[in-house]
Amino acid sequence: MKIKKGDQVQIISGKDREKRGKVLRVFPKIMKVTVEKVNIIKKHVRPKKEGAKGQRVEIPAPMDVSNVMLICPKCGKMTRVGFKTENKNKFRICKKCGSEIA
Ligand SMILES: [Zn+2]
Structure with a gap:
């Protein structure tokens, strides 16, 4: 999810x-x-x-x-959620500003 x-x-x-x-x-x-x-x-x-x-x-x-x-907690905008995988860890990212979402 x-x-x-x-x-x-x-x-x-x-x-x-x-x-x-x-x-x-x-x-x-x-x-x-x-x-x-x-x-x-x-x-x-x-x-x-x-x-x-x-x-x-x-x-x-x-x-x-x-x-x-x-x-997004960083940019405060409504955003779609993207995913990024790094070292087998999956992160959620903000598609607006690109920052990681915890
Ligand atoms: Zn953002």
Whole structure:
């Protein structure tokens, strides 16, 4: 996956277009990510005890990784991610400024 946990990304399609946030989780098998404060769904949590009130929590739902674009920490621009291999190590690089992305 080109996107990793902790990356800053911008949403490029859907109702949350142009929002930015940090990637909270990646789901490589289904090619989805969850992004902080983006694609929020309200979930009802059943009360743990009888008589207690249920709670409504807001959580970010997974969204297609193709709907987000990485924001390069170096140049601050939205960018496509490239890969570079050096001494068998694979690096991600920013296609805009060419710097390595951790
Ligand atoms: Zn860059």
